[in-house]
Amino acid sequence: MRRRWLACGLALVGWGCAFGVDDIPEVPENPTFHRDILPLYQDHCLLCHGDPPSRGAPTYFRLDVYEIPEAEAHPDGLGERRQHHAGHAHPEGEGPFGAKAMSLHCLQVVEEGLMPPAAKWGDGLGPNARKMLRRWVEQGSPP
Ligand code: HEC
Numbered sequence: 001m002r003r004r005w006l007a008c009g010l011a012l013v014g015w016g017c018a019f020g021v022d023d024i025p026e027v028p029e030n031p032t033f034h035r036d037i038l039p040l041y042q043d044h045c046l047l048c049h050g051d052p053p054s055r056g057a058p059t060y061f062r063l064d065v066y067e068i069p070e071a072e073a074h075p076d077g078l079g080e081r082r083q084h085h086a087g088h089a090h091p092e093g094e095g096p097f098g099a100k101a102m103s104l105h106c107l108q109v110v111e112e113g114l115m116p117p118a119a120k121w122g123d124g125l126g127p128n129a130r131k132m133l134r135r136w137v138e139q140g141s142p143p
Contacts, residue, residue, distance in 0.1 A: 060097060067100050089108060107137045
């Protein structure tokens with residue numbers, strides 16, 4: 001009995017062991033959306049930022065697709081940006097936007113600990129997952 005309590009305590013101390021999703025084991029050299037980022041978003045974001053956005057998530061973007069065909073009027077989402085509230089990068093135009101156009105904005109809210117909301121109590125992306133997201137954005141958010 002006492003053993004079990006001890007194991008439980010240790011699990012809570014360990015990073016992401018007790019709840020949520022474990023960090024990814026290693027950071028890929030050249031992360032791509034479909035192989036690397038989509039599974040990450042599935043684990044941490046799509047509960048709210050899927051199709052349709054739910055639980056109060058903004059409706060101007062979805063993270064379950066790389067690009068939204070209807071948004072073809074704004075093909076270069078990673079280009080020029082105007083400042084959105086709180087100094088976040090926000091793609092030009094009205095959207096709707098897919099994961100490519102939103103990549104920098106997503107990186108910012110993740111690095112600031114704002115997303116996913118559970119990051120507030122420690123259930124966010126692990127260090128490797130953050131590093132991968134940053135690398136993906138720095139390499140131009142490839143599909
Ligand atoms: C439990 C639901 C939930 C999850 C999971 C979640 N979000 Fe959100 N997200 C929201 C809600 C609600 C808002 C709008 C309120 C806000 O901005 O805090 C939001 C807003 C955002 C915004 C826009 C912020 C702005 O300034 O307009 C981005 C970008 C974002 N989320 C990215 C992500 C990413 C990336 C993940 C996964 C790492 C994620 N979210 C996980 C609910 C969620």
